[in-house]
Amino acid sequence: MAGPSERLTAGVDLGGTKIQTVVMRGQEVVGSARRETPGTGADAVIATMVDSLKASIAAAGIRTADLAAVGIGSPGTIDLDAGTVGNSPNVHGFETGPVAVGPAVSRALGGVSVRIDNDVRTAVYGEWKCGAGRPYRDLLGVFVGTGVGGGLVLDGELREGHGAAGEIGHTIVKDQGRRCGCGKRGCLEAYAGRQRMEVTARRWQDARGRSTELFRIMRRRGRDRVTSGTIAVALEIGDEVTIRLIDRAVWALGLALANAQNLLDLQAIIVGGGLGDRLGEPFVHRVQAAATPRLHVPERPPVFLPTELGDLGGAVGAAVLAGS
Amino acid sequence: MAGPSERLTAGVDLGGTKIQTVVMRGQEVVGSARRETPGTGADAVIATMVDSLKASIAAAGIRTADLAAVGIGSPGTIDLDAGTVGNSPNVHGFETGPVAVGPAVSRALGGVSVRIDNDVRTAVYGEWKCGAGRPYRDLLGVFVGTGVGGGLVLDGELREGHGAAGEIGHTIVKDQGRRCGCGKRGCLEAYAGRQRMEVTARRWQDARGRSTELFRIMRRRGRDRVTSGTIAVALEIGDEVTIRLIDRAVWALGLALANAQNLLDLQAIIVGGGLGDRLGEPFVHRVQAAATPRLHVPERPPVFLPTELGDLGGAVGAAVLAGS
Numbered sequence: 206m207a208g209p210s211e212r213l214t215a216g217v218d219l220g221g222t223k224i225q226t227v228v229m230r231g232q233e234v235v236g237s238a239r240r241e242t243p244g245t246g247a248d249a250v251i252a253t254m255v256d257s258l259k260a261s262i263a264a265a266g267i268r269t270a271d272l273a274a275v276g277i278g279s280p281g282t283i284d285l286d287a288g289t290v291g292n293s294p295n296v297h298g299f300e301t302g303p304v305a306v307g308p309a310v311s312r313a314l315g316g317v318s319v320r321i322d323n324d325v326r327t328a329v330y331g332e333w334k335c336g337a338g339r340p341y342r343d344l345l346g347v348f349v350g351t352g353v354g355g356g357l358v359l360d361g362e363l364r365e366g367h368g369a370a371g372e373i374g375h376t377i378v379k380d381q382g383r384r385c386g387c388g389k390r391g392c393l394e395a396y397a398g399r400q401r402m403e404v405t406a407r408r409w410q411d412a413r414g415r416s417t418e419l420f421r422i423m424r425r426r427g428r429d430r431v432t433s434g435t436i437a438v439a440l441e442i443g444d445e446v447t448i449r450l451i452d453r454a455v456w457a458l459g460l461a462l463a464n465a466q467n468l469l470d471l472q473a474i475i476v477g478g479g480l481g482d483r484l485g486e487p488f489v490h491r492v493q494a495a496a497t498p499r500l501h502v503p504e505r506p507p508v509f510l511p512t513e514l515g516d517l518g519g520a521v522g523a524a525v526l527a528g529s
Numbered sequence: 530m531a532g533p534s535e536r537l538t539a540g541v542d543l544g545g546t547k548i549q550t551v552v553m554r555g556q557e558v559v560g561s562a563r564r565e566t567p568g569t570g571a572d573a574v575i576a577t578m579v580d581s582l583k584a585s586i587a588a589a590g591i592r593t594a595d596l597a598a599v600g601i602g603s604p605g606t607i608d609l610d611a612g613t614v615g616n617s618p619n620v621h622g623f624e625t626g627p628v629a630v631g632p633a634v635s636r637a638l639g640g641v642s643v644r645i646d647n648d649v650r651t652a653v654y655g656e657w658k659c660g661a662g663r664p665y666r667d668l669l670g671v672f673v674g675t676g677v678g679g680g681l682v683l684d685g686e687l688r689e690g691h692g693a694a695g696e697i698g699h700t701i702v703k704d705q706g707r708r709c710g711c712g713k714r715g716c717l718e719a720y721a722g723r724q725r726m727e728v729t730a731r732r733w734q735d736a737r738g739r740s741t742e743l744f745r746i747m748r749r750r751g752r753d754r755v756t757s758g759t760i761a762v763a764l765e766i767g768d769e770v771t772i773r774l775i776d777r778a779v780w781a782l783g784l785a786l787a788n789a790q791n792l793l794d795l796q797a798i799i800v801g802g803g804l805g806d807r808l809g810e811p812f813v814h815r816v817q818a819a820a821t822p823r824l825h826v827p828e829r830p831p832v833f834l835p836t837e838l839g840d841l842g843g844a845v846g847a848a849v850l851a852g853s
Binding site: 355357359360362364365370371372373375376377378379380387389456460463464465467468469470498499501502 | 679681683684686688689694695696697699700701702703704711713780784787788789791792793794822823825826
């Protein structure tokens, strides 16, 4: 039998726009594939996951029967034992649920063991076990994308809580501040999440008459939403509204991460997600610079790091967690 | 030999104004004593600790030789291996240090094993093992006194971090807000710590001409500092400055505790400390009411509890931690 360092596993990161899959030999990616997430219901989404998994398996040059386990990272409400997902508003067919994803993927792949977990937790697990977090026992991963998610590793264990640990996106950085998508006010996500940045940019444009290139760039790129790429381009051309949005995001991340550090005394903070990865190391350095003056023990700061796995992190973590 | 449930241990809580000692049989207090902390140097402080320990031993009706271990909870910088304490500005003779408290107490008590730990951590440990926190595996203890301290139990382990975990008093509730004793601005402690409340009350009185009974009550009680008792009396007579100070403390605690909950998904939050214990359950309820609308998962809130051990908590925790 193969030891853990040679074990073959596969992982899926199920997102609202794309499905990313990998095959891992131990902690190394040996095959990967990506598909657009179909907008035609749960069966189509599951079929596409299986198709992408099979493409990853082919790319790795192995057989489906060689897989020890398959892991799936998914947004929404997960029932680990039943292998179901529900309440996932961004994945077509998964809005209510529960959808029995685990059993369906297992059947399609010859009965392999399938484990479903929260997508942010799998992404943190991936960076911890196979990415930037490898040297550390205590770390926070924060993923800045459409929203802001986070996950904690404390004393060498992925923190479970009762299902909601690591939700740094919904810690409050300004009481009674900007309205967040969750209904509260002043959450980190209201300042650093892409979706709320778009809402804010529209408000500044419409209500305050501040001109911005952001929506013109968006349309020129054939998008109907402000993406990480839209923001990056708007920053590059010096769009003032975008500069201001990112300034506020950096400020909010610095404050929230300093508070997490002051409470938890971590070794490392990893900043990733669609927007975090797109803006990369300079963005991570700005967040670090915003956090540092707010640290209670500034002489022993955490290391601030970009992700190493980028958008493979969720699938890698799902695979490794399933095989553990 | 006695099993853990019958083991005899003693504990000391070393504070700037008092030294509290207990003797425990397993998790039960069987003797206690208290002394004023002398202001005449480290040797006098150590002698008083030993004297109070001997009084507790006598009250318990046991012999010093029966003790399995002695624990000491102390403010300042602790060297666990050397048994030393330093950098403790509020304990006379311990301002710089390091003072070899552990070896000295051990010698005075016939060579018994002595363990020193941080006073806030011992207080959390006491409430967790022997007080309000017994039913829980995940809790935050927050101690509202001269300053605001805190400690975490996560997944059934006292969180160590690298020495500074649980410092909720120095999480920021209002960026660029009130000046804190630590030099930063907007910390929870700047709003909820007694020492900063006193500074704020003086500023409001002197700079803004707001009249307050707080300092008259303080002087009438023969004190030169605003104590928990001073604040409690001022509240009772409806002093508006004090009402406003406590309103802001409740708001700051609610926000900081909601953020800790949102990040950590805890089962319980225990609110104690000199001021927290003095204001008791109504204060804890107000803090809970301030936190609740700021919770990310309001349908699964943590339990908010006052302490059960009150000002014995630190000594109890030190004893039980030393015997564990």
